[in-house]
Amino acid sequence: MSPPLSPEQPARISLELGSGGRLMREFLHRHILASFRSPLLRDLPDAVHLEAGIAFTTDAYVVDPLFFPGGDIGRLAVNGTVNDLVVSGARPQFLSLSLILEEGLPLADLKRILASIRSAAAAAGVEVVTGDTKVVRRGQADKVFIVTSGVGKILAKPAPAKVKPGDAVIVTGNLGEHSLAVLLARGDFSLSAKVKSDCAPLRFLLPLWKQGALWMRDITRGGLATILSELAERLPYSVLIEEENIPLSRPVRGAAELLGVDPLYLACEGRAVLVVSAKKAKAAIRSLRRHPQGRRATVIGRVENKVGKPGELLLATLAGGLRRLEPLTSELLPRIC
């Protein structure tokens, strides 16, 4: 047997490279960024601002299973791309839709997905205007893969450079529902819970760009802790969040504890984290809570310069302790004891 390869130079793509954590970022820097020279790519934006006031983004969707409580791959494919535009400061307008279909996929499933895409697009206020369809042999793709690209009109530019100590960190609702809904729908576990995916468009956040929002991200792969630590790393301050303020539904709290997973690392598909300037935070919460998707919007923390070191993301625990939150490094695996 040949010895294991040094961890720094894997010769083959491993699953962990797609999990959204640190390994993926290192991979992107070393291999993707190194291949392309555009200065627009440098910060690896989810959505890029082009000249002529257009924002542009793309995403691939490979969720398994295709259908889960609260959504399906079609709904995801629309909202994921719409949301990347919203959090980059743009009003989403048009989508392209590319479908890669595995031979043998039941037509009924495809029709269901297309209907889902239609209604999600309508709800998100976007039009599907171009696309592509490919069919590959049985076994060469897992049922359906979808790629959507989106363009939108730039309304505002995120300004993380303007973030100051005292500015509020807000999440728009309960965490972790999408991840858990998908995990449980896979039937891998002998547990069941009433958890529905939170997959939804975040259009209702657009007005906040004119109401004190400095920075926003949708809380996808890697969860809140990973997303926020990426922000913290760029700041000359620390970011402090309070464990007791994190909004979690009862079923998510329970299922996460049972599975030994930390809700701070679970992906959502319809929740965002925002930094809003201190003076405008209260009004922002009121504005968010007026919308059905924002009823549980909460200030969970603030930008700090008196606790921890610059670049750190800190958690004030329920017990009154303090700990640092690291970005997700690899797949979450439930524990054995």
Place this chain on the structure above:
Amino acid sequence: MKEFRDRKVLAGLLRSIGRRAEQASPPVRMMEVCGTHTMTIHRFGLQPLLEKAGVIMTSGPGCPVCITPDAYHEAAIGLMAGRPDTILATFGDMTRVPTRQGSLQTAIPASGSRLKIVYSPQEALEMARQNPSREVVFFGVGFETTIPSIALTVKQAAREHLSNFSVLSALWIIPPPLRAILESGEVRLRGFLYPGHVSAIIGLRPYAFVPEEFGLAGAVAGFEPADVLLAVSSVLDQIIRQKPVVANEYSRVVREEGNPRALALMEEILELKDAHWRGLGLIPRSGLKIRDLFGAWDAEKKHRLKLDPGSSELPGCRCGEVLRGVLAPPLCGLFGRKCRPESPLGPCMVSLEGACLVYYKYSQP
């Protein structure tokens, strides 16, 4: 039950711990044996709060994935080589432990679904029932909390005369390494926090030698932050009064006699063996193996596996010292540098109960 995490409750407990520690010549060093206790302590940020109060917590060998030597993984990898129809089922953490031959995950090709992660030995048994033409080997690792369920699974397989199921067992019992640690004198401990759920099975008596032969205080603890602090408080009380005992601070779950049914089943299916522990070497009568009567379901016998007791860790890995309580993870030169969760060099950085991973995930600012 939220009182067990209530800020005021914990502050009150910490204050009383501070007062007691003052009377016990601080700093008072204690060992929490169980990895899940290490997790509670760090997840809630209790370590620095306890240090301020005069108590230093040291993590112990209570992580079954961590103390299982590479020899077992290598035997499993060897078994699976050239056996495309065999399914190896095991708990998640086990698949990522790095050895000189790679981890189970990297060494066993994914095609044909040969490596399956399960959460209970029952799932592995069910796999064998559903796939009569395939050999299923359950790689079962655990302390006394898990051992009864593995024993029951073997018993069921025997009763059903399943010919395609066996267990590669790495079963460890908690009291012997405590004795080994105390006898070595490497760490100057003044008390133990005993594992909560192991104790739910074995009761309190197996720890009696600790106060009786070594004069050391100890308390069984639950897993909420208040449980841990209550147990720390109890240990301090014993030190102050110079009356070491085995206190039960998890009385809502742990009974003095443990769980007699579980113990009886263990006795029926398993017997003691001398075992090599990572970091602790050979400890007499510290492991359990399947009795000859059930040998047909013992993967070591059935598949004639050889466990090489001399097989060693990856170069530079100091998991053994961490498990003995002589090295705190951040003091290992590899910690956070070459050894990280995404590129672990030892099981302590893989297992969710491993001290290194706990320290890494729940790092202090």
Place this chain on the structure above:
Amino acid sequence: MCLAVPAKIVSLDESRQGEVDYLGTRVKANFAFLEEAKPGDWVIVHAGFAISRMDEEEAQETLSLLRELASAQDT
């Protein structure tokens, strides 16, 4: 799967298989090691097996102790 939290038994059949509930999540469990357990009891489940039943009285005692500590004044 190690559940370090007590869960409530919601169903239990003669073969000692059943389900427990924790904050609305249901988990299957085997009750071979707990002869006296019945629906409504709180148990600790580990790797698919219930290993101990929670003693209500002891739990209440511990809770009272904790509540006292929360209100205790520092001398």
